[in-house]
Amino acid sequence: MQINKPKNITESIAPPSGAGGAVLSASNINKYFYEPDKFQVLKNISFEANRGEFLALVGKSGCGKSTLLYILSTMDTDYEGSLVMQGERLTGRTQDQLAAFRNEHLGFVFQFHFLLPEFTVLQNVMLPALKLGKYSNKEIEERAYQKLKLVDMQDHALKQSAKLSGGQQQRVAIARALINDPTIIMGDEPTGNLDKKNSEVVFEIFKQIAHENNQTIIAVTHDPDFAKGSDRIIEMSDGQIIN
Amino acid sequence: MNLKISLQIAQTHLLSKKRQTLIAMLGVTFGIAMFIVMISVIKGVNKFLEDSALDSSPHIRIYKEITSNHPSIIEEANPSGFNVTYHQLPKNELINIKNGLQIAANIEKEPSVLGVSPQISSQVFFNKGPVPFSGQIAGVDVMKEDKLYDLKKRIKSGNIESLLSTPNGILMGKVLARNLNVKVGDKITVTTPTGNLKLVKIVGTFGFGIQTVDGVKCYANMSMVQEILQKDKSFVTDIHIKMKDSQAALTYAKVLHNQYGYKTQDWAEANSAFLAGDKIRNGMVIMVSITLLVVAGFGIYNIMNMNVINKMKDIAILKATGFAGNDIVSIFLIQSIIIGILGALLGIIIGFVLSYLLSSMPFDAGDFLDIKTFPILFEPKYYGLGMIFGITTTILAGYMPARKASKIDPVAILRG
Numbered sequence: 001m002q003i004n005k006p007k008n009i010t011e012s013i014a015p016p017s018g019a020g021g022a023v024l025s026a027s028n029i030n031k032y033f034y035e036p037d038k039f040q041v042l043k044n045i046s047f048e049a050n051r052g053e054f055l056a057l058v059g060k061s062g063c064g065k066s067t068l069l070y071i072l073s074t075m076d077t078d079y080e081g082s083l084v085m086q087g088e089r090l091t092g093r094t095q096d097q098l099a100a101f102r103n104e105h106l107g108f109v110f111q112f113h114f115l116l117p118e119f120t121v122l123q124n125v126m127l128p129a130l131k132l133g134k135y136s137n138k139e140i141e142e143r144a145y146q147k148l149k150l151v152d153m154q155d156h157a158l159k160q161s162a163k164l165s166g167g168q169q170q171r172v173a174i175a176r177a178l179i180n181d182p183t184i185i186m187g188d189e190p191t192g193n194l195d196k197k198n199s200e201v202v203f204e205i206f207k208q209i210a211h212e213n214n215q216t217i218i219a220v221t222h223d224p225d226f227a228k229g230s231d232r233i234i235e236m237s238d239g240q241i242i243n
Numbered sequence: 244m245n246l247k248i249s250l251q252i253a254q255t256h257l258l259s260k261k262r263q264t265l266i267a268m269l270g271v272t273f274g275i276a277m278f279i280v281m282i283s284v285i286k287g288v289n290k291f292l293e294d295s296a297l298d299s300s301p302h303i304r305i306y307k308e309i310t311s312n313h314p315s316i317i318e319e320a321n322p323s324g325f326n327v328t329y330h331q332l333p334k335n336e337l338i339n340i341k342n343g344l345q346i347a348a349n350i351e352k353e354p355s356v357l358g359v360s361p362q363i364s365s366q367v368f369f370n371k372g373p374v375p376f377s378g379q380i381a382g383v384d385v386m387k388e389d390k391l392y393d394l395k396k397r398i399k400s401g402n403i404e405s406l407l408s409t410p411n412g413i414l415m416g417k418v419l420a421r422n423l424n425v426k427v428g429d430k431i432t433v434t435t436p437t438g439n440l441k442l443v444k445i446v447g448t449f450g451f452g453i454q455t456v457d458g459v460k461c462y463a464n465m466s467m468v469q470e471i472l473q474k475d476k477s478f479v480t481d482i483h484i485k486m487k488d489s490q491a492a493l494t495y496a497k498v499l500h501n502q503y504g505y506k507t508q509d510w511a512e513a514n515s516a517f518l519a520g521d522k523i524r525n526g527m528v529i530m531v532s533i534t535l536l537v538v539a540g541f542g543i544y545n546i547m548n549m550n551v552i553n554k555m556k557d558i559a560i561l562k563a564t565g566f567a568g569n570d571i572v573s574i575f576l577i578q579s580i581i582i583g584i585l586g587a588l589l590g591i592i593i594g595f596v597l598s599y600l601l602s603s604m605p606f607d608a609g610d611f612l613d614i615k616t617f618p619i620l621f622e623p624k625y626y627g628l629g630m631i632f633g634i635t636t637t638i639l640a641g642y643m644p645a646r647k648a649s650k651i652d653p654v655a656i657l658r659g
Contacts, residue, residue, distance in 0.1 A: 066658060075563060076654045096567040103565020110657055114560050118259035128564040130248045176564070188657070 023183050023216050024049040024072065029081035031067055031239075041067050042079070043239040049184070049218060054210040056227040057220045059236035065220045066188060068236070072218065073106060073186050074098040086183055103132050107177030109219075111189040114173060117162035121153065121172050124161050129179045140179075147175040151205055167198030174205055178215075185209065187219035191226055203229055246577075249570055252561075253577035256554070264582060267546040271586025272593060274539030275633045278532045279594025282625045284601065284617065285528045289521050291618035296514045299392060299451040301360075301483035302492035304513070305346070305499060307338050308506040339363075340505055343479030350484060355495070357485040358390040363468045364480050367461075368434040371423045378419055380433065380461045381481075382468025385414075391485045394449060394462075401427040401447025411467055412446035416457040420448045433471065441471045536636045539586075544640040547579055551648040559653035568649035575648050579641020580634065587633030591626050 031042040041064045057065045070076040082091045115124045125144040148154040151171035177185050191199035203226055210217050227233050235243035257264045315328040347361040363382040368375040385406050399417050406412045425445055433441045450457050469478050486492045496509040602619035
């Protein structure tokens with residue numbers, strides 16, 4: 001329905017730029033929580049993210065980094081300020097338009113892996129692409145296998161996703177985030193729930209995506225090793241960027 | 244919105260929770276099955292009662308109304324005066340229809356008329372020992388009467404042809420015959436209201452399955468009844484008419500009244516008690532059906548609601564990966580529709596089987612009704628109606644949880 005409209009705008013306003021071009025810019029973002037009392041979580045946050053950049057958002061619990069990430073993810077629309085991605089102003093758009101935008105341009109990896117448990121690994125990876133409807137089913141399946149290969153999960157493609165281990169599920173979630181070749185991939189503590197070995201695997205995949213595929217990664221993390229390996233660290237405290 | 248993916252997701256959801264799906268389906272199935280059984284039984288009973296009432300009564304009856312309700316001479320002469328008339332009696336009127344046989348012949352020429360039976364009818368007493376039994380005797384042309392009421396089928400003993408060959412024969416209602424303890428070949432004395440006696444021979448018994456007919460009515464040859472009433476050969480008191488279409492009788496009765504001036508009574512007027520009962524039963528069907536469907540609807544609403552609550556995480560993921568509100572609504576609505584269609588189909592099948600079993604169940608209504616099994620109506624219309632009701636209810640009941648699902652805020656769930 002509304003899928004085509006934003007896509008066309010994207011192509012006309014922001015032609016694919018090489019590494020270094022800003023793909024995301026947030027300016028003067030303010031956010032309040034009203035329950036139980038009015039409380040300002042984010043204070044005048046402005047920053048940009050470039051194509052192919054691996055960004056880590058760090059800070060203590062409650063500093064607002066997750067809140068910021070969900071605003072950037074377009075799922076939280078209750079904020080002040082403006083958010084521009086790929087040259088498109090996203091602030092003030094309807095939920096359905098934002099959903100279409102997310103489908104095409106954003107990928108997500110969450111802390112608790114969040115696959116659809118009743119579906120097979122392959123189906124989980126394919127769903128966002130089926131929704132986008134840019135390729136035929138056969139092509140989508142082929143692409144899904146490619147992405148699964150990237151995270152080394154191609155052998156488990158036909159298993160039910162609920163039967164995988166945590167680390168395996170997280171790798172599948174990354175494959176799913178990649179299926180539509182999004183410009184930006186967001187992670188909310190993508191390694192928060194994984195052991196050291198699996199964390200390293202995920203980290204390596206992220207790094208590869210950023211540097212080889214030229215896709216931007218913004219990840220909230222508590223893991224100092226993970227943050228250290230990123231291209232840029234944004235440190236937050238009390239709703240402000242301090243570094 | 245891409246229905247194909249929604250359908251695929253809905254299908255996976257339904258199949259992964261088979262037991263839950265089945266229970267939701269059975270809710271609809273039970274509602275629809277009971278609806279089908281209820282409506283089949285009640286419609287069947289209605290139709291049976293209507294048929295047996297209509298079969299044994301004419302579509303139109305023409306007769307002369309005797310009433311003492313006419314102005315006295317003094318009132319006609321002095322309309323503005325203060326007149327008192329005590330004990331006004333009816334005029335000495337003949338109760339016959341003048342030229343009745345000729346009128347009957349004319350009506351019979353009408354193409355919409357199935358048959359006409361002129362008859363002479365009178366109250367009589369049957370004397371059996373010291374006790375007089377009251378009854379009604381109708382002098383008829385038995386072949387014409389057969390055309391109207393299918394008498395041959397209703398004969399329980401003897402036959403109608405022997406009435407033609409026996410001038411003083413009568414066909415007696417089976418309940419009356421049993422009360423009088425007489426059977427075919429027996430003779431019995433008939434007393435008319437004017438005091439004439441006649442010894443008649445019973446040549447057959449019949450049963451319409453209606454006590455008010457079987458317990459009082461007798462058929463005899465027209466000439467014999469005219470003779471015992473001391474009337475001439477053209478004396479008829481009633482003309483019974485059957486139309487090809489019973490609904491047409493309602494208007495045709497008025498036409499006949501205007502044409503011949505005699506009182507005409509159509510079947511709806513004669514059976515108004517039956518028809519009122521019909522209306523009440525139909526009202527009951529509607530109430531019970533709505534109750535059943537609402538209960539089934541609440542069942543689905545509950546289960547779909549639970550389903551949405553269980554699937555909150557999935558909905559959040561779908562939304563995060565770019566599924567819009569409409570997609571989510573369609574995913575859950577499709578599940579309800581599938582449950583509704585399968586449940587209603589199964590309900591229709593079970594409803595049919597139950598109705599069929601009921602229709603073959605022996606049912607003894609005694610003399611009151613002439614049936615051996617439950618009267619059940621198998622009407623495809625009601626099966627279609629059940630299907631439509633079932634699906635509509637599920638769509639309505641499924642839409643609310645589906646809308647709720649589409650309103651879920653993914654951030655609240657993904658953040659934990």
